Amino acid sequence: MRRGASRREAASLVGRRLALLVAVASIWAAPAAGQDGATLYAFDEAVAGGETLRLRWPTAVAAGGADEIAVADAEGPSLAVFRDLGGGEGWVVHAAIELPAPAYSVSCGADFYLISTRRPGVLLTVAKSDYTLRELALAPGITPGAATCLPDDRLLVHDLAAGRLVVLDGAGKVLTAVAIAETVAALAPGAGGGFYAALPGAGEVRRYGANGEQLSSLKLPGVGPTPAWPVGLAVEANGEVVVVDRHGGRILVVEASGRLAGSGSRKGWEPGLLRFPASLARLPDGRVVVADQGNGRVQLFRRLEE
Amino acid sequence: MTTSRSRLAVLLLPPLAAVLWLAPAASGVPVDQGEVCLECHDDVAAELRLPVEHPPAKEAECSSCHNPHAARDAGLLLERPAILCVECHADVAEQLGRRVLHQPVAEGRCTSCHRPHGAGHEKLLLAAGADLCVTCHADVAGWRGLANQHSPFERGRCTDCHEPHGSEHERLQRKAGGEVCSKCHPVSAKFRSDHGGYPVEQANCRQCHDPHASKQAGLLQPNVHEPFAAGDCTLCHVAVGSPAPFALRVTQDELCGDCHEDAVEENRSAAFPHVAAGGSRCSACHNPHGGQGGSLLRRETNELCLSCHDPGGSATGGAGHFQTHSELGCDTCHAPHGGDRPVLLADDPIELCGLCHSHQHAITHPLGEEVRDPRNGQALDCLSCHGIHEATADKYLHKSGTRDLCLGCHKDKGVVR
Numbered sequence: 211m212r213r214g215a216s217r218r219e220a221a222s223l224v225g226r227r228l229a230l231l232v233a234v235a236s237i238w239a240a241p242a243a244g245q246d247g248a249t250l251y252a253f254d255e256a257v258a259g260g261e262t263l264r265l266r267w268p269t270a271v272a273a274g275g276a277d278e279i280a281v282a283d284a285e286g287p288s289l290a291v292f293r294d295l296g297g298g299e300g301w302v303v304h305a306a307i308e309l310p311a312p313a314y315s316v317s318c319g320a321d322f323y324l325i326s327t328r329r330p331g332v333l334l335t336v337a338k339s340d341y342t343l344r345e346l347a348l349a350p351g352i353t354p355g356a357a358t359c360l361p362d363d364r365l366l367v368h369d370l371a372a373g374r375l376v377v378l379d380g381a382g383k384v385l386t387a388v389a390i391a392e393t394v395a396a397l398a399p400g401a402g403g404g405f406y407a408a409l410p411g412a413g414e415v416r417r418y419g420a421n422g423e424q425l426s427s428l429k430l431p432g433v434g435p436t437p438a439w440p441v442g443l444a445v446e447a448n449g450e451v452v453v454v455d456r457h458g459g460r461i462l463v464v465e466a467s468g469r470l471a472g473s474g475s476r477k478g479w480e481p482g483l484l485r486f487p488a489s490l491a492r493l494p495d496g497r498v499v500v501a502d503q504g505n506g507r508v509q510l511f512r513r514l515e516e
Numbered sequence: 517m518t519t520s521r522s523r524l525a526v527l528l529l530p531p532l533a534a535v536l537w538l539a540p541a542a543s544g545v546p547v548d549q550g551e552v553c554l555e556c557h558d559d560v561a562a563e564l565r566l567p568v569e570h571p572p573a574k575e576a577e578c579s580s581c582h583n584p585h586a587a588r589d590a591g592l593l594l595e596r597p598a599i600l601c602v603e604c605h606a607d608v609a610e611q612l613g614r615r616v617l618h619q620p621v622a623e624g625r626c627t628s629c630h631r632p633h634g635a636g637h638e639k640l641l642l643a644a645g646a647d648l649c650v651t652c653h654a655d656v657a658g659w660r661g662l663a664n665q666h667s668p669f670e671r672g673r674c675t676d677c678h679e680p681h682g683s684e685h686e687r688l689q690r691k692a693g694g695e696v697c698s699k700c701h702p703v704s705a706k707f708r709s710d711h712g713g714y715p716v717e718q719a720n721c722r723q724c725h726d727p728h729a730s731k732q733a734g735l736l737q738p739n740v741h742e743p744f745a746a747g748d749c750t751l752c753h754v755a756v757g758s759p760a761p762f763a764l765r766v767t768q769d770e771l772c773g774d775c776h777e778d779a780v781e782e783n784r785s786a787a788f789p790h791v792a793a794g795g796s797r798c799s800a801c802h803n804p805h806g807g808q809g810g811s812l813l814r815r816e817t818n819e820l821c822l823s824c825h826d827p828g829g830s831a832t833g834g835a836g837h838f839q840t841h842s843e844l845g846c847d848t849c850h851a852p853h854g855g856d857r858p859v860l861l862a863d864d865p866i867e868l869c870g871l872c873h874s875h876q877h878a879i880t881h882p883l884g885e886e887v888r889d890p891r892n893g894q895a896l897d898c899l900s901c902h903g904i905h906e907a908t909a910d911k912y913l914h915k916s917g918t919r920d921l922c923l924g925c926h927k928d929k930g931v932v933r
Contacts, residue, residue, distance in 0.1 A: 284787040312787035479891035505892035
């Protein structure tokens with residue numbers, strides 16, 4: 211019985227309860243916190259095509275230069291190349307290339323677009339000069355998933371069959387192989403020959419060194435109880451990683467340290483909003499282009515100052 | 517006289533004020549709480565006659581937990597149970613930081629399992645052992661009828677294997693994977709020979725065994741993969757004596773495709789493949805030895821899908837972010853291996869929804885290729901208005917159907933207020 215409890219005891223009790231309240235509340239509140247940070251990307255424009263070609267279900271996007279983007283569409287399937295004509299005309303369809311199968315990933319090399327259709331032993335290339343489609347043979351046994359171009363004509367490929375990331379030279383010879391158990395949705399080159407992988411099932415982006423050693427893992431915050439589902443990424447010169455979250459309909463910016471710097475967009479139908487985005491690429495002017503699959507378009511977002 | 521009374525009042529006022537100030541509000545009246553409170557609270561008196569008593573209740577320290585005058589929380593509690601109980605039960609407070617929490621613990625519902633004053637069972641539990649667990653875990657009741665029972669389960673000793681509050685391991689296991697089993701099932705020559713010589717102690721026993729009960733002898737999973745049932749381990753695995761004896765002979769894609777070509781091809785050729793199933797990941801969803809569900813799935817379909825797509829919800833036993841539509845299975849609308857449409861939809865949403873909602877086809881808002889959604893230029897379909905998994909309004913609508921939803925497209929019909 212605490213009939214004679216002193217004021218000091220009472221104060222101590224109140225203090226303990228407050229501390230517990232804060233501790234327990236923080237445990238309960240942590241998973242629900244929507245901490246997307248500052249708004250770092252603003253809607254710039256939407257590109258959906260015109261009468262000759264209208265995007266239906268874009269699966270992947272790559273930036274071919276300051277005024278060119280290539281969009282793989284599951285409808286067709288095709289690769290649509292858009293060019294920004296400027297002067298109020300905006301982005302128009304410049305070329306459309308029929309693909310033998312829907313593209314799982316598209317990235318851009320010095321003079322070609324690299325396309326993975328998950329066909330065993332083969333990647334596709336589309337020359338940027340005349341848009342000729344060619345096959346690029348891979349070492350036997352490799353089933354390519356996500357793929358991207360690295361400096362020095364090297365390629366980085368997620369080998370679905372063996373559950374590994376492989377770095378190939380220009381002739382398709384395996385230079386480095388790293389085992390990876392998770393599914394990889396997108397790859398991007400990093401600084402110093404390293405690279406990044408987006409792992410939707412784990413809700414994270416993993417950073418690797420030039421020799422395939424894992425350097426860090428950037429865990430992305432979800433939206434409420436829904437985990438982040440990174441499916442596309444690009445890396446800024448300062449090491450910031452720009453990621454698109456399929457389930458959350460968001461662009462997330464993560465610093466090299468792992469801190470979430472900010473975000474852009476949210477889930478929805480209207481221009482500027484994203485519905486099941488599938489891929490992201492960075493244009494040389496700092497804008498990012500997102501394959502907004504659920505809305506049948508690609509959208510460009512410009513970076514805002516913090 | 518008046519002056520001396522005034523002087524006395526002036527002299528007495530400060531100590532009197534100090535006494536009033538220092539007296540704690542709740543304990544200012546020296547009463548026998550046990551006697552006073554129980555005058556009205558017969559239910560508590562009855563609980564106190566039960567064999568296991570909560571010490572503060574036994575000592576009649578009612579105000580340890582209750583405010584006798586008023587409180588924000590039900591039962592005149594000083595705090596919500598989640599906060600109040602861990603003030604004394606520091607061991608439970610420590611467990612709150614663990615990776616996997618029991619749902620009532622995560623929600624601060626201590627009294628879902630414990631009686632706060634007195635109980636007939638140890639640890640103030642509402643019921644003993646499995647009798648308590650079965651009140652939520654209805655599947656436990658189903659296991660009781662099966663022919664082969666695991667001894668701890670049969671004796672209702674759930675906590676032999678599971679932590680009741682929180683654990684670092686899946687399913688609230690006391691230890692990871694097979695470690696929890698090896699306490700009673702140590703590796704011996706017989707153990708090795710029963711497992712074909714494979715070092716299964718390094719694996720997860722649940723791969724093949726149901727730790728509660730099974731219709732299969734040896735507590736094997738209820739649905740067993742044929743090669744496994746035949747003991748033909750080397751059909752899939754390399755020889756037992758090799759350095760990595762659990763390694764597969766060839767990739768899963770190739771191995772599974774030998775017999776299940778259709779399923780593998782569904783993924784291989786899909787415009788929208790299930791990424792988890794993409795290339796050699798069959799075992800992400802299927803257990804190649806045996807499973808609880810059909811198709812050797814690792815878990816019941818919805819639970820399996822949510823384990824990746826909504827772990828925050830399923831980990832605590834709830835559906836979390838994703839609503840289930842009329843208790844349907846995920847595979848009612850989604851093609852699990854991959855499909856021709858985004859988000860693995862098995863068909864055009866209008867056709868898919870029409871399978872059940874044929875009536876709405878006749879009376880609905882215009883839909884289809886000819887009707888364009890002004891927000892994105894895409895063909896209007898059921899999902900333009902209905903959210904199914906994350907809708908916030910009635911009838912699975914994205915917004916209130918009386919105004920907000922319509923004005924999203926029909927902006928010219930908006931009324932300026």
